[in-house]
Amino acid sequence: MFKLKGPATSEREIRKSRFATIAAPVDDEAAARAFIAENSFADATHNCWAWRIGTEYRFSDDGEPGGTAGKPILQAIEGQEVDCVAVLVSRWFGGVKLGTGGLARAYGGSAAECLRLAEKLPVVAMTALVLPVAFSDLALVVARLQAFKGLVVGRRDFTETGADFHLQVPEVDAPALEELVRELTNGRSNARFDED
Incomplete structure (x- = not known):
């Protein structure tokens, strides 16, 4: 399309x-x-x-x-x-x-x-994800997200423990992004679908 x-x-x-x-x-x-x-x-x-x-x-x-x-x-x-x-x-x-x-x-x-x-x-089909990141992982994750092709960071909501990133990522690349974040945070952070 x-x-x-x-x-x-x-x-x-x-x-x-x-x-x-x-x-x-x-x-x-x-x-x-x-x-x-x-x-x-x-x-x-x-x-x-x-x-x-x-x-x-x-x-x-x-x-x-x-x-x-x-x-x-x-x-x-x-x-x-x-x-x-x-x-x-x-x-x-x-x-x-x-x-x-x-x-x-x-x-x-x-x-x-x-x-x-x-x-x-x-036309690239996009998926909306929320990515919670702890303060201890924030700098590393932000640096790697900037290099991720096709990714759009909508907003960051800061919480008591870190930040929730609201992302738009090409559907075909969503699994790779999820895997990258799991590896960077040793499994502490998992993306979920954005319901907003």
Whole structure:
């Protein structure tokens, strides 16, 4: 799965109709709707779109025959394995009818081309952990955590005996982090899932 690094655009002409596509990363439905509203062309014949955030998605044919625009755009998003994205394809009718199959290919193909050209980053699944560390182990653990790739330290809550580190670590690296901490502290510290 991938996320877009930033906005991407593409444009093409299909049988005298102009198709302009813009795709952008979005974090939630409100951001997706705002992106679509801000980037729709008032003079376009149709502004068709789709967005996907995790398991949630929406799409619109904006007056094109049902299933010929929004759904093909969503299928392009899924085909390119992109998440947290909104894609808008604006069409200026050129006088030649494309038919339902031609419309689906034009909208889906425009979205797929834009997403193919976009700069993407892999989505890394993260796990939230709490790591209690005694004062006697604090300096050593802090030094080693700084060198652990992909680790994000959210906050430190100091306690009577040490500190609780709230961490985000790539899921695939969580077992290695847990093992490292056990070795550094001779088994005195064990990470647990963060319930916050």
